[in-house]
Amino acid sequence: MWSYFKPLLFFLMIPLTSSATATGTVRRVSVPEEHRLYLACSGTVDLQWRHQVNRIIVTKQGQSVAYMNQQKYDLRPDGSLVIKELETSDSGNYHCNDQLVADVEVLKGKNFEVSAGRALLLPCTVSSKAKQRWYFRKDSHVKREPISTLLKNGTIKMEKKDPQKRFSYDEDGALQILNLQPGDSGEYLCNGEKVAKVTVLTDHLNIQSTTALMQTDVVGRENRETRPINVVMIIAVIGLCIVVLLAGLLCNLLKGRLRKRIKKCSTVTGHKQEGTELQTRCLSNLGSEITQSDGEESPSHVEDTEVQYASLGRQNWRERSRVQGDQHQVIYSTVVSARPAFQGLERITH
Structure with a gap:
């Protein structure tokens, strides 16, 4: 008898599978203002980038590309989006072909409060040298500890134990810390100059440990609106x-x-x-x-x-x-x- 019900159950599980795919890989990243941000997308032929729900910023159809503001945005051949000169108004969700790609938080000033589990970008704006050496200390009264050094040729020399490989650099040479933890709270220095003081908020510790590209639930207003529908369907x-x-x-x-x-x-x-x-x-x-x-x-x-x-x-x-x-x-x-x-x-x- 079970053989008669297998096709039916398989058909009934399709809505559950489709609702499960509504949650995918989302980059939850915090970036200081006036820095650039790179967001990847798998589409290369026809695609559309949106900010929040209805704000279309880039549309590509074949070889034709239309920008809302070309001075602000740049579309790469691989479909990734470059956001220039970040402002607080650029915070929010970014979608590529109706798929949530990133949850961006633009930070202002030099004292940052960031939720645990997010990724943090720290550009070395205090030094014009091509070589960057980063340090960390809990506060100004504690001896600083070296993190890593970025050489002129792009070579990275790690000086801090990093078994989970949470510390790296982005394309512009900004220090990238993945999956922020409470122990990451403190001051960060580039070439001996203070770049930022970071406080990791522990009220989001229930968020899964992630990388810059992390598995997490879809966040944002449109997903919160569709969540009751998905629950009723299930x-x-x-x-x-x-x-x-x-x-x-x-x-x-x-x-x-x-x-x-x-x-x-x-x-x-x-x-x-x-x-x-x-x-x-x-x-x-x-x-x-x-x-x-x-x-x-x-x-x-x-x-x-x-x-x-x-x-x-x-x-x-x-x-x-x-x-x-x-x-x-x-x-x-x-x-x-x-x-x-x-x-x-x-x-x-x-």
């Missing part, structure tokens, strides 16, 4: 699956009962035929004895035509007259019931 599909399974179980139960009844009827019919033959022989002997005794006790009944019945089982007889010449006929009939108990022998004379 509940409806689960309810339909339960109904289908219950219907299958009910069908099996009814089929089982029907088989038992058919088998029982067949068994009772066989016993009935066997019982009828035995009772017929038994009652024939008893009938002859009863007839003889009646003839001695009440001879008046012998002169009249009479039909006698003897029955086993339930008392459900009908009078019948059957005369052959001058002979008296005694007819014994049996009624076989489902109860095996012998209910007695009776005699009726009309």
Whole structure:
């Protein structure tokens, strides 16, 4: 029976699969203002970049590219988007071909408060040297510790133990810290100059540990709006699956009962035929004895035509007259019931 329901359940699971894919890889990144940000997208032929829900910033169809503001945005051949000179108004969700790609937070000033689990970019704006050496310290009273050095040729020399590889550099040479932890709170220096003081907020520790490209739930207004619809769809599909399974179980139960009844009827019919033959022989002997005794006790009944019945089982007889010449006929009939108990022998004379 299960083989009949497999295709149906597979079909019913399609909405669940489609709703599960509504959550994908989202880059949750915090960047200081006036820095550049690179956002990747897999589309290379036809694509559309949107900021928030309805703000279309770039559209590409074949070789034709249309910008909302070309001085602000740049579209690369691989489909990635470059946002120049970040401002606080650039914060929000960015979509590529209706898929949420990034949750961007633009930071202002030099004292940053960033939620745990996000990625943080720190450009070395305090030094014009091509070589960058980054340091970290908890506060100004603690000795600084080297993090890494970015050489002129792009080589990175790590000086801090980093088993999870959370520290790296972006395309513009900004220090990138992935999956911020409370221990990352402190001051960051580039070439000995303070770049920023970072405070990692611990009220978001329930967010999964991620990298710059992390697995997380889709955030944003449009996803919050569609979430109740997805929940209702999931509940409806689960309810339909339960109904289908219950219907299958009910069908099996009814089929089982029907088989038992058919088998029982067949068994009772066989016993009935066997019982009828035995009772017929038994009652024939008893009938002859009863007839003889009646003839001695009440001879008046012998002169009249009479039909006698003897029955086993339930008392459900009908009078019948059957005369052959001058002979008296005694007819014994049996009624076989489902109860095996012998209910007695009776005699009726009309």
